[in-house]
Amino acid sequence: MIKVAVSGALGRMGTTIGRIVDEAPDMELVGGVDVREGTLFGKEVVPAARIDEFLKEKKPDILIDFTVAAAAVENIRAAARNNVALVVGTTGFSSEQRESIRSAIEGNVPAVISSNFSVGVNIFWKLVREAARELGDYDIEVTEAHHRYKKDAPSGTAKTILEILDQELGDREKVYGRVGATERKNEIGVHVVRGGDIVGDHSVLFAGNFECIEISHRAYDRAVFAQGAVRAARWVAGREPRIYAMQDVLGI
Numbered sequence: 001m002i003k004v005a006v007s008g009a010l011g012r013m014g015t016t017i018g019r020i021v022d023e024a025p026d027m028e029l030v031g032g033v034d035v036r037e038g039t040l041f042g043k044e045v046v047p048a049a050r051i052d053e054f055l056k057e058k059k060p061d062i063l064i065d066f067t068v069a070a071a072a073v074e075n076i077r078a079a080a081r082n083n084v085a086l087v088v089g090t091t092g093f094s095s096e097q098r099e100s101i102r103s104a105i106e107g108n109v110p111a112v113i114s115s116n117f118s119v120g121v122n123i124f125w126k127l128v129r130e131a132a133r134e135l136g137d138y139d140i141e142v143t144e145a146h147h148r149y150k151k152d153a154p155s156g157t158a159k160t161i162l163e164i165l166d167q168e169l170g171d172r173e174k175v176y177g178r179v180g181a182t183e184r185k186n187e188i189g190v191h192v193v194r195g196g197d198i199v200g201d202h203s204v205l206f207a208g209n210f211e212c213i214e215i216s217h218r219a220y221d222r223a224v225f226a227q228g229a230v231r232a233a234r235w236v237a238g239r240e241p242r243i244y245a246m247q248d249v250l251g252i
């Protein structure tokens, strides 16, 4: 049995992951961590301030973290201190936070970190890379839409799209939204929509003369991210102590 704990246990993703782990025949949900006390499918959720005590007592094999950036950094440090492997889906990290995550993990525990755990988005990223290689002289616009409660913008998934475009095309200027006189040059336009209960839409438009090609992905239920995170949890147990991507889990 793989023992799994969830941080952000009372949130949208934490609850969805809790259900999938609770129903998995090869996994045991041992509880969770959030800002306040509670329960997750009958298991204890403790306040984040007690995370060390919680990890020592419950001894999970894996901590799955879907919280907010600053909280995730602390939870990752705690997991590394207590020799607990990690799956991290939290987004919105600054470069300093990324660096402290890297130094907490490397050589200590294995961790899968991804801005998007859906299989479809990981294939979508591959397609975007391929299109960028062939269509570097087309105008490129990235658009993403999420629910009204999303805390960071642009989404982690959109930032990964921009990293892929930079890797393939060089570091182009990004223009976030357009207003007023905005003559187009070689920049990449980035557009963010927030509203309702949109789970997560991403599209990359390559526009040339007389034609456009648009690559897009739409998530209909956050269970798709939760299933991917649980798949990563099964994969990461017992690996070398370093950071892995979801592409490593999927073998793509």
Ligand SMILES: NC(=O)c1ccc[n+]([C@@H]2O[C@H](COP(=O)([O-])OP(=O)(O)OC[C@H]3O[C@@H](n4cnc5c(N)ncnc54)[C@H](O)[C@@H]3O)[C@@H](O)[C@H]2O)c1
Binding pocket: 007, 008, 009, 010, 011, 012, 013, 014, 033, 034, 035, 036, 048, 066, 067, 068, 069, 071, 072, 075, 088, 089, 090, 091, 092, 114, 115, 116, 117, 118, 152, 156, 222, 225
């Ligand atoms: N990688 C992916 O596939 C993927 C998919 C969806 C969402 N996300 C990201 O996951 C994160 C959570 O998303 P959500 O929609 O579940 O948000 P949410 O606001 O519903 O849940 C976040 C939870 O974290 C809790 N939290 C805050 N500080 C904490 C701490 N110190 N310790 C433990 N818990 C703490 C909050 O109380 C809340 O319950 C966001 O960063 C989001 O962008 C990633």
